[in-house]
Amino acid sequence: MVQSLQDFKKSVLSPAEKRGRIEQVFRRMFDHTCQKLEQLDGKPFTEQHWTRDPNESWIASDNSQTPQYSDRTLLNGNVFEKVGVNYVAIEGELPAGMTFQKSGALATTEADKMIGEKGTPFFATGTSFVIHPHNPMVPTAHVNYRYFQIGDGQQPGSWWFGGGADLTPAYLFSEDAVHFHQVHKQVCDQYDSSYYPRFKTWCDQYFYIPHRGERRGIGGIFFDHLNQGDIEQIIAFVTDCTEAFIPAYLPIVQRRKDMVFTEENKHWQRLVRGRYAEFILTADRGIRFGLASNMVNCQSVFNCMPPAASWEYDDSPLQNSEEAMLKAVLKQPRQWV
Numbered sequence: 001m002v003q004s005l006q007d008f009k010k011s012v013l014s015p016a017e018k019r020g021r022i023e024q025v026f027r028r029m030f031d032h033t034c035q036k037l038e039q040l041d042g043k044p045f046t047e048q049h050w051t052r053d054p055n056e057s058w059i060a061s062d063n064s065q066t067p068q069y070s071d072r073t074l075l076n077g078n079v080f081e082k083v084g085v086n087y088v089a090i091e092g093e094l095p096a097g098m099t100f101q102k103s104g105a106l107a108t109t110e111a112d113k114m115i116g117e118k119g120t121p122f123f124a125t126g127t128s129f130v131i132h133p134h135n136p137m138v139p140t141a142h143v144n145y146r147y148f149q150i151g152d153g154q155q156p157g158s159w160w161f162g163g164g165a166d167l168t169p170a171y172l173f174s175e176d177a178v179h180f181h182q183v184h185k186q187v188c189d190q191y192d193s194s195y196y197p198r199f200k201t202w203c204d205q206y207f208y209i210p211h212r213g214e215r216r217g218i219g220g221i222f223f224d225h226l227n228q229g230d231i232e233q234i235i236a237f238v239t240d241c242t243e244a245f246i247p248a249y250l251p252i253v254q255r256r257k258d259m260v261f262t263e264e265n266k267h268w269q270r271l272v273r274g275r276y277a278e279f280i281l282t283a284d285r286g287i288r289f290g291l292a293s294n295m296v297n298c299q300s301v302f303n304c305m306p307p308a309a310s311w312e313y314d315d316s317p318l319q320n321s322e323e324a325m326l327k328a329v330l331k332q333p334r335q336w337v
Contacts, residue, residue: 013231015152018159021235022147023089023125029145029242030087030127034072036246037131040253043077045085050297052092058297071303079257082132084303089125094293123149124295126163127242130304131249136269137256139169139176139217140276140306143245144286145238161238162224162286165245166203167252168217168276170269172326174336176252177218181336183248184221184241191237196337199223204333209279214330216279220248268323271315273306280305 013021038044050069051061058069072085126146133140145163153159167180181200188195203222208215221241226234280287280301290296317323 015154018153018231019123019125019149025235025239025242026125026127026145026147027087027089029245030070030085033127033129033143033246034085036250037074037080037083040250041074041077041079043074045072045074045083047072048299050299052294056092056294058299069297069300071297071300073303075307077134079133079135079138079253080131081134082307084130084300084305086128086300086303087126088295090295091121091123092295094120094122121151122295123153128300128304129245132273132306133253133257135257135259136170136261136265137173137259138253139167140273141245141249142166142168142304143242143249145242147238157227160225160227161234162226163238163241164199164203164220164222165241165248166207166217166220166222167249168272169326170272171265171322172218172329173256176255177334177336179252180220180248183244185337187237187240187244188221190240191233195223196221207279209275209283211282212275212278214275214327215333216276216330218329218336219333267310268317270306270308270310271312272326273309274311277305277309 034045048071049061050058050071053059068087068089070087072083072087074080074083074085077083124146126144128144128146129142131141143163143165145161147159147161149159151158165180165184167177169176185196185200188199199221200219202224203219204215206222207217207219226238287296287301291298291301317327
């Protein structure tokens with residue numbers, strides 16, 4: 001295990017060098033992960049670029065140059081029912097008076113103090129995947145890593161990384177959960193032995209649906225405001241996280257995608273997807289901030305929604321059933337590794 005990030009001295013990277021390095025990390029994840037998903041599914045993504053007009057409204061664009069906002073979609077594939085992907089590398093100004101606290105986003109006091117009343121320049125880049133498989137034995141997966149910068153990023157506390165990866169199964173296979181968590185724990189442990197337990201707990205706490213008293217899924221890792229220590233080491237850690245998702249998730253897909261399932265299994269999957277939609281619409285603070293600040297195109301939010309979801313007045317599963325076992329874990333998270 002290498003030393004804690006706090007033990008490293010600050011590296012000297014110019015604002016342009018830092019920004020360029022970080023953009024490359026997320027663009028590489030965007031393209032590489034899409035390529036691996038296409039190879040497994042056999043169907044290509046479609047892509048749409050977006051830009052903002054003089055009134056700051058999002059409009060479709062054929063221009064893929066920076067500043068850039070791109071959505072990709074894989075719909076009704078052979079393995080995946082829907083995959084919604086987003087990549088952004090954009091600069092602009094936060095609306096006048098907009099603060100992280102007002103929007104409900106995760107924030108530090110130092111970051112909010114930098115937000116001016118007349119609009120504050122920002123730069124943001126990152127990529128996000130939400131994967132909804134056909135087979136209900138394959139878990140839904142989410143992965144998102146991002147970087148945010150206020151001004152030129154030179155002031156202490158004016159830049160940070162965030163993100164993570166998590167699973168939302170309809171049917172729980174313990175070996176899949178252990179594998180997904182173990183891959184991410186190995187990455188975390190290379191940098192700081194406190195990372196995995198902290199980020200696992202943070203994930204369980206963040207992806208929580210208060211009105212249900214349940215977690216959205218079986219977790220993974222989640223962190224925000226990561227900026228303490230050497231920038232080179234932080235970039236290295238985030239890069240390794242982006243590269244961990246494919247080996248953490250695709251072996252699970254390969255193992256489960258051809259399993260036999262019933263219409264009852266598919267109906268339960270749609271109920272679980274309903275919970276996923278509830279979290280996005282009622283509890284996801286990142287989306288709330290992104291929409292309030294006009295940093296996120298609403299089409300990207302819809303792109304990550306399940307292709308089909310269901311709700312029932314009382315969807316309590318039968319006692320001792322596989323569905324009931326999943327519900328118990330959503331109520332009380334487990335330590336998988």
